Structure formats: C-alpha cells, structure tokens
Amino acid sequence: MFFTYLRRELRRRRKAALVVASGLALGIALVIVVSSVSSGMKQAQGKVLESLYGLGTDMTVTKAATPPKEGSGQTGRPRFKFDAKDSDDEDGEEQSSDRVMVQGFQTLSSSTVAEVGGQSGVADAVGGLSLQVMKVNGQFERGEFEQAPGGSTGKGQPPGGGGGDQQEGQVRGGGADFDVDSYSVYGTDVGKLDLGPLTSSRISKGRTFTGSESDAKVAVADASYAKEKKLSVGDTVTISGTKIKVVGIATPDSGDAAANLYLPLERAQTLADSKNKITTVYVKAADSQQIDAVKSAIQKNVSGTTVTTSADLADTVSGSLSTASDLASSVGKWLSIAVLVAAFLVAGLLTSSAVSRRVREFGTLKALGWRSGRVTRQVVGEAVVNGLVGGVLGIAVGLGGAYVVTAISPTLTAQLGSAGGQSGGGMGGGPGGATGGGPGAALSESASKALDISLTAPVSATTIALAVGLAVAGGLIAGAFGGWRASRLRPADALRRVE
Structure with missing residues (x-):
C-alpha cells in the first residue's frame, strides 16, 4: 500500500517533485564539481612537489641556516684564474x-x-x-x-720596447x-x-x-x-x-x-x-x-638541521595554481555550502507547502484510520524519493561539469621561490632545476622557477558517496518539514476545508 500510494502521488505531482529534485540536484552538482576541482588542485601541487622532491619523499632535511661570520662575505664567490700568454703566436688562444x-x-x-x-x-x-x-x-x-x-x-707595445722616452x-x-x-x-x-x-x-x-x-x-x-x-x-x-x-x-x-x-x-x-x-x-x-x-x-x-615537509613547500607555491587553489578551497567551498543549504531549505518549504495543499487528503486518510505516524512516513517517503531523484540528476550534472574541466584542461602556473630567504639550501634544499634556481638554490636571492601544470578534475568514489548522502539528507530534511506539518493535522479540521 505504501509504495502504491507513493507512486501514484509522485506521478500526480510530477511538476512539484521535479522542482524539489532540481533544487537538490543543483546543490549536489556544485559540490561534486568543487570537490573534483579541489582534488585536481591537490594533484597538481603534488606534481609540482614531485618535480623537486621525487616520488615517495615526504620531507627533506638540510643544514640549518647559520648567520655569516664577520668578514666572510667573499668566501662563497667563485674565482677564475687564467694563465698569462707572452708570445705573439699564442695570442687569441x-x-x-x-x-x-x-x-x-x-x-x-x-x-x-x-x-x-x-x-x-x-x-x-x-x-x-x-x-x-x-x-x-x-x-x-x-x-x-x-x-x-x-x-x-x-703590435702589443709602443716602439722602442720598455726603454727610452714614451712616444705618443x-x-x-x-x-x-x-x-x-x-x-x-x-x-x-x-x-x-x-x-x-x-x-x-x-x-x-x-x-x-x-x-x-x-x-x-x-x-x-x-x-x-x-x-x-x-x-x-x-x-x-x-x-x-x-x-x-x-x-x-x-x-x-x-x-x-x-x-x-x-x-x-x-x-x-x-x-x-x-x-x-x-x-x-x-x-x-x-x-x-x-x-x-x-x-x-x-x-x-x-x-643543526632544518626539516621541510611537502606541506611546508606547498606554502611557497604562488602563481595562478595557488590563486585557483585558494578560490576552490575557500570561495568554492562556501559557495557550495550556501547553495546546498538553500536547496535543502527550498525543498523543505516546498514539501511543507505541498502538505498544506493536501490538508483534505490527509484529513480523510486520518478519518479512515491512518495514524499520524503513517501519514508522516508517507510524506517522508515521497521526499526521500525526490531527494534520490535529485541526487541522480546532481551526480549526472556534476560528472558532466568535471568532464568539461578535464577536457578543457586549463593550464595553471606554479611559481616556486626560495622560502624565507634561507641561505642554506632554501626550501627543502633540492636541486635547482634546469637553471640552478628553484627552492634548493641559494646562489641568487631571486632564484625561482615556474612550472606549467594542466588542471584536471578527477571524481573519486568518496565524492559520489558524499553526493548520495547529501541526496538522502536533503530528502529527509524536506520530509521532516512536511511530516511535521502533516502530523499536526486533525481530521475534523481537515474535513471542514475545501481544497
């Protein structure tokens, strides 16, 4: 009886059910896209760190920076010495x-x-x-x-060699x-x-x-x-x-x-x-x-050592990768939460409004012997189905959005510079890359290098599970609004109202 009545009511109120499901789908899709982009950001930063650290490296240990001794400012400079050439035939060697x-x-x-x-x-x-x-x-x-x-x-000296008067x-x-x-x-x-x-x-x-x-x-x-x-x-x-x-x-x-x-x-x-x-x-x-x-x-x-983890090095990453990562983790996260909360509230209000329009129906059912709990379960069941439909739509839209991001694969730039001005090997002390710069180089205070990383948006099973959980939660919240409203109906009051 429960499923028969549920199917009939959802079919009869298709438009209202679709509106509730669409609102939940929008919030769930945004959560999937933001989560997948954030995951892509982490993978991109991981690639940046691997190019310096290598696979499997969790941290590096370098010598702690020591202040230079007085009068030792010239000791680190390279010196080049060339032999003098005296004979004319060696000129230009x-x-x-x-x-x-x-x-x-x-x-x-x-x-x-x-x-x-x-x-x-x-x-x-x-x-x-x-x-x-x-x-x-x-x-x-x-x-x-x-x-x-x-x-x-x-050639090479004035006439007369080194003796006598110098000639102009x-x-x-x-x-x-x-x-x-x-x-x-x-x-x-x-x-x-x-x-x-x-x-x-x-x-x-x-x-x-x-x-x-x-x-x-x-x-x-x-x-x-x-x-x-x-x-x-x-x-x-x-x-x-x-x-x-x-x-x-x-x-x-x-x-x-x-x-x-x-x-x-x-x-x-x-x-x-x-x-x-x-x-x-x-x-x-x-x-x-x-x-x-x-x-x-x-x-x-x-x-006498300095320990640098990959998280420490990640803090020195700047450029468009860092900016996009900050946006995804802050603005994107809060935007997703705001949209999701709004979707839950709208779904709850729409479900409660639908119950108000069904006062005579529920009053009649109570007069026929339905208990308040049974009416509440019926309303919650309808709301959960709406939530699951919204979850399916949201997952489909979210996967589509993530696929578009991966297909476009926008290129982000990660700028890696020496952290804190450490002179002992910079951030992690790693090799300096193609030009001797990068986090490990201390030959120049401005040593740095830029890496171009292609952004992807991988969707994990955890993200899908989260979407399903949000869909069920949205249905339960909407059902709670409607169920609370339905449980307060009295058969006598309901039968006196005309729809």
Missing part, C-alpha cells in the same frame, strides 16, 4: 676554467643519513649532494699600439670575449634509486645507474639539457677536468627536471672536494599520517 660549487654552500655529514633513518617513524632516508657548475671559456685578444703621426706602428700614440682593438655557462648537477646514492629527485624522471634512453657505480665517471642527463647541448647516450661531458660519460637520458614526468646532470654521489663529492658531505637528506615516512610527528622527532634529535 682559447682558455677555459670551471668551478664546482655546493649549492647553498651548506653541507651535512654523510653520517646524518643514518642518524635521520634511525628516528621513529622513518621508513627510509637517502642523502644527495646538489652542485652548481660554472664554466668560463673564451679568449684574450691583444690590442695594437698606433703611434702618433711620424712614428711607427707596433694609442692602443686600438684587443680585449676579451668570454662565455659563462652554468648548470646544475645532483649527486645521487646509486644504492637507493627509489628515493630522491631522480625518481621524478623516467629513463627514456640508455640506462640508469647500477649499484656498482658508486664512484664511476658516468652521468644521466636531463632530456631538455641533453637536447640543448646536443648530448646523446655515449657522449662525454667534462667537469673540472674529468670526463664523464653519459649513460642515460631522463625525461621528467611533469614540470622541469631536478637537475641538468645526475652523477653517482661519491663522484659528485670528489668533483666538489666535499668528501662524505651531502646537502640534503630525503626522507620517506612509514605512515603518511604521522609526518608531523616524524618531523618533530628529527628536529629534536638531529641538531
């Missing part, structure tokens, strides 16, 4: 010099890796050394001395033409290739390192850098006089690469004259829900 510097000029002992790895909640830890190579090459050209009218012209004249031409090339190098522990920045790239050509190449003269080049320098597998690059063979090309999964060249850690330490030194410890937590506790344990037990 190309000269080259490079310097391998620790990025940020702050290092930790390699033993810090074991110390961090021994802390409670740490599943794994690996050290890395971030370097910056500056190479200067070019040539000097001697000028020609041109004597005043009446004298002779010589001037030097023309000459000078120097030097090119400065800067690129980043990351020393990775070949025994733990599943943790650290290299994991954010895949080997597209050649191979990666083997466990026996801890000090080998081999390298994996970033694909963009290899294209720029026309490097391929089997070619060699020279760093500080050491020839390094390229054994693989790595293509980043998203964004920019963490470094231009990846070297075995021990070889990188040798090139930088930093034996048993690292710049960063990459940490994987045993439980992602306990990251804050692990951070506190490391800060407490490993002195």
Whole structure:
C-alpha cells in the first residue's frame, strides 16, 4: 500500500517533485564539481612537489641556516684564474676554467643519513649532494699600439720596447670575449634509486645507474639539457677536468627536471672536494599520517638541521595554481555550502507547502484510520524519493561539469621561490632545476622557477558517496518539514476545508 500510494502521488505531482529534485540536484552538482576541482588542485601541487622532491619523499632535511661570520662575505664567490700568454703566436688562444660549487654552500655529514633513518617513524632516508657548475671559456685578444703621426706602428707595445722616452700614440682593438655557462648537477646514492629527485624522471634512453657505480665517471642527463647541448647516450661531458660519460637520458614526468646532470654521489663529492658531505637528506615516512610527528622527532634529535615537509613547500607555491587553489578551497567551498543549504531549505518549504495543499487528503486518510505516524512516513517517503531523484540528476550534472574541466584542461602556473630567504639550501634544499634556481638554490636571492601544470578534475568514489548522502539528507530534511506539518493535522479540521 505504501509504495502504491507513493507512486501514484509522485506521478500526480510530477511538476512539484521535479522542482524539489532540481533544487537538490543543483546543490549536489556544485559540490561534486568543487570537490573534483579541489582534488585536481591537490594533484597538481603534488606534481609540482614531485618535480623537486621525487616520488615517495615526504620531507627533506638540510643544514640549518647559520648567520655569516664577520668578514666572510667573499668566501662563497667563485674565482677564475687564467694563465698569462707572452708570445705573439699564442695570442687569441682559447682558455677555459670551471668551478664546482655546493649549492647553498651548506653541507651535512654523510653520517646524518643514518642518524635521520634511525628516528621513529622513518621508513627510509637517502642523502644527495646538489652542485652548481660554472664554466668560463673564451679568449684574450691583444690590442695594437698606433703611434702618433711620424712614428711607427707596433703590435702589443709602443716602439722602442720598455726603454727610452714614451712616444705618443694609442692602443686600438684587443680585449676579451668570454662565455659563462652554468648548470646544475645532483649527486645521487646509486644504492637507493627509489628515493630522491631522480625518481621524478623516467629513463627514456640508455640506462640508469647500477649499484656498482658508486664512484664511476658516468652521468644521466636531463632530456631538455641533453637536447640543448646536443648530448646523446655515449657522449662525454667534462667537469673540472674529468670526463664523464653519459649513460642515460631522463625525461621528467611533469614540470622541469631536478637537475641538468645526475652523477653517482661519491663522484659528485670528489668533483666538489666535499668528501662524505651531502646537502640534503630525503626522507620517506612509514605512515603518511604521522609526518608531523616524524618531523618533530628529527628536529629534536638531529641538531643543526632544518626539516621541510611537502606541506611546508606547498606554502611557497604562488602563481595562478595557488590563486585557483585558494578560490576552490575557500570561495568554492562556501559557495557550495550556501547553495546546498538553500536547496535543502527550498525543498523543505516546498514539501511543507505541498502538505498544506493536501490538508483534505490527509484529513480523510486520518478519518479512515491512518495514524499520524503513517501519514508522516508517507510524506517522508515521497521526499526521500525526490531527494534520490535529485541526487541522480546532481551526480549526472556534476560528472558532466568535471568532464568539461578535464577536457578543457586549463593550464595553471606554479611559481616556486626560495622560502624565507634561507641561505642554506632554501626550501627543502633540492636541486635547482634546469637553471640552478628553484627552492634548493641559494646562489641568487631571486632564484625561482615556474612550472606549467594542466588542471584536471578527477571524481573519486568518496565524492559520489558524499553526493548520495547529501541526496538522502536533503530528502529527509524536506520530509521532516512536511511530516511535521502533516502530523499536526486533525481530521475534523481537515474535513471542514475545501481544497
């Protein structure tokens, strides 16, 4: 009887039921779209962090920034020295010099890796050394001395050598033409290739390192850098006089690469004259829900270090990605709540109004022996069905909206800059990316890099379950309004009214 009466009433009042369902559908659809876009924002930020940290990395440990000592302002600057050339036949000979510097000029002992790895909640830890190579090459050209009218012209010095009276004249031409090339190098522990920045790239050509190449003269080049320098597998690059063979090309999964060249850690330490030194410890937590506790344990037990989690690094992300994320999490969330509350209220009021128009009907049913509870259940049942219909419509519209966002896939820019002006390795101490900038670089106060991320709107099963729950809740709220109104009807009063 319940379902027969329910079906008949919903069919008879299709327009009213559709209005209630449509209001609920609008609110539910907006919730789905906002939730899916917010999820897409989180995935986009995750891609940004992976391009710096690497997959599986929950936090990094770097040396705590120390204030510079008085009179030490010049110690971090690279110096280049070139031999003087005296003979004329060596004039214009190309000269080259490079310097391998620790990025940020702050290092930790390699033993810090074991110390961090021994802390409670740490599943794994690996050290890395971030370097910056500056190479200067070019040539000097001697000028020609041109004597005043009446004298002779010589090359490199006035006539008469260094003795006698100086004759009037001037030097023309000459000078120097030097090119400065800067690129980043990351020393990775070949025994733990599943943790650290290299994991954010895949080997597209050649191979990666083997466990026996801890000090080998081999390298994996970033694909963009290899294209720029026309490097391929089997070619060699020279760093500080050491020839390094390229054994693989790595293509980043998203964004920019963490470094231009990846070297075995021990070889990188040798090139930088930093034996048993690292710049960063990459940490994987045993439980992602306990990251804050692990951070506190490391800060407490490993002195002289700064611990940076992915959440800390996410706070430094600016640009359109950050703006859109803020809008989705604040404006979008409150707008969804406002629309949903309005939809619930409208559904409740419409259901209550419908009950008022059915006073004679419910009065007659009570006169025929229906109890108030049965009438209330009938009204609530109708409202719940309306809510479920609205939920189905809302899910369909919400999925359509999420699909449109994913199909359009708008591009957002994430600007990553040094946080807080830390000089010891910046935010997380990671490698500096293609140009040596980014959160890990402290060579320049303005070091930063921008990543372009395509936004998607994935809809999870949790979001669908939430939509179904909202649909049922909306129906129950609307039914509560109508049921309360129906329960207060008295048969005698109802029968005296004419519809």
